[in-house]
Structures are given as C-alpha cells and as structure tokens.
Amino acid sequence: MLFKTAATLLAFAGLAAAQTTPELTHGVAKINMNNVTATFTFDKVAGGVNVTVNVASGLTEALAINKTSGFEYHVHVSPVGPGNNCTSTGAHLDPLKIGTATPCDKSNFALCQEGDLAGKHGNLIPDSSSQVGALSLIQYTDAQLTFTGDGAITGRSIVIHNNGTRIACADLVVDGYVAPAPTPLGTGSSTSTTKPNSAAKLVGSVALTGFVALMMMTL
Numbered sequence: 006m007l008f009k010t011a012a013t014l015l016a017f018a019g020l021a022a023a024q025t026t027p028e029l030t031h032g033v034a035k036i037n038m039n040n041v042t043a044t045f046t047f048d049k050v051a052g053g054v055n056v057t058v059n060v061a062s063g064l065t066e067a068l069a070i071n072k073t074s075g076f077e078y079h080v081h082v083s084p085v086g087p088g089n090n091c092t093s094t095g096a097h098l099d100p101l102k103i104g105t106a107t108p109c110d111k112s113n114f115a116l117c118q119e120g121d122l123a124g125k126h127g128n129l130i131p132d133s134s135s136q137v138g139a140l141s142l143i144q145y146t147d148a149q150l151t152f153t154g155d156g157a158i159t160g161r162s163i164v165i166h167n168n169g170t171r172i173a174c175a176d177l178v179v180d181g182y183v184a185p186a187p188t189p190l191g192t193g194s195s196t197s198t199t200k201p202n203s204a205a206k207l208v209g210s211v212a213l214t215g216f217v218a219l220m221m222m223t224l
C-alpha cells in the first residue's frame with residue numbers, strides 16, 4: 006500500500022510538472038502579407054534546430070530589387086504585434102552581440118548573428134520559372150538556434166527583406182509557449198506583467214499539495 010501510494014504520488018507529480026512546463030520543440034512562422042505566403046518551420050533535433058522554409062508565393066524575380074542576391078530573412082527579436090508592422094520586430098536575434106561590422110560567413114558561423122538565417126544558409130533566390138514567386142523547399146539544421154535561454158527563437162518573429170527593406174513578417178509561434186501579457190499603456194502595475202501560465206501553475210501546485218495531504222491522511 007505504501008509503495009503503491011508513493012508510486013502514485015510520483016506519477017501524479019510528474020504529470021503535474023509535465024503539464025505546467027512542456028518542453029519547447031516545435032515552432033512555426035506563417036507569413037501572409039504583401040502577396041508573400043511562406044511557412045518557416047522549426048523543430049528541435051540532436052544537433053540544434055531543423056529549419057524548413059516553404060515559400061508558396063510572392064518572391065518573384067520581378068519584385069526582387071537585386072535579382073541575383075534575392076531576398077534576405079532573419080529571426081528578429083520581437084513579435085510583430087498589432088498592426089502587422091514589420092518595424093516593430095526590432096533587430097536581429099543576436100544574443101552574443103556579434104553585430105554586422107564583420108559580414109556573416111557561411112563557413113564560420115562565429116561571425117554571424119544567431120538570427121541571420123540568410124547569412125548562414127543563403128538568401129531566398131527568386132525562381133524565374135515560377136510566375137507566382139514560389140521557391141523550392143529549403144531545409145537545413147542550424148546548431149546555433151535554440152528554443153530556450155538567451156538565444157531562444159521562442160516568442161520572436163521571422164522577417165523577409167527585399168535588398169534590406171522589410172517586406173513581410175510573422176510571429177514565430179512555438180507550441181506550448183505562453184507569451185507574457187503586454188503591460189497596458191499608462192499603468193506601471195506589476196500585476197499586469199504576470200505571465201498567463203503562472204495562475205495555471207499556482208492552481209496545479211495547490212491541487213498537488215491538497216492531494217499529497219489527502220494521501221498522507223489515508224496512510
């Protein structure tokens with residue numbers, strides 16, 4: 006009885022932990038603006054994060070300011086936010102403060118900003134055979150990308166540029182991640198910054214404590 010109860014408690018605690026802190030392993034950015042439709046998929050793998058870029062339309066040769074270099078794309082630090090304004094995504098994801106003084110080198114990622122996916126893996130080059138501006142599927146694994154920590158791609162955004170100009174963007178939505186609630190303008194209230202999942206965690210821990218107390222009484 007004692008062992009069975011202990012095993013039940015451990016299983017319950019494990020379940021509660023799994024429910025409140027899911028591992029972040031999968032994210033998607035779906036761009037659909039300015040005639041550009043593209044999906045960027047991110048999956049955690051042993052060597053980093055596997056990235057799949059699927060451009061369905063919009064990146065035509067006619068649109069490209071520089072036809073040979075095509076379109077750049079990056080992970081930017083902030084989400085797009087209301088208004089679909091790509092400017093609000095801020096700078097490139099660059100936790101190590103590499104900057105752009107020294108150009109990113111495909112053979113030496115130490116020179117590249119973490120979010121500079123185009124610099125590390127190549128730009129999105131228009132396909133002259135596609136009237137709608139679709140591209141062949143692009144796939145690679147990037148060892149610098151991560152779902153957690155300072156360099157997390159979680160809660161960020163993807164931006165596509167045309168010779169520098171931001172032309173399309175979307176939030177990088179990671180399964181299981183709940184973004185902190187934005188602080189309402191004009192308030193400085195600390196309660197307004199409480200993460201939405203904190204309440205769920207509290208309820209979970211209260212329920213677990215009650216369950217343990219109940220099991221102790223029956224021992």
Ligand SMILES: [Cu+2]
Pocket residue numbers: 078079080081097164165166
């Ligand atoms: Cu960018």
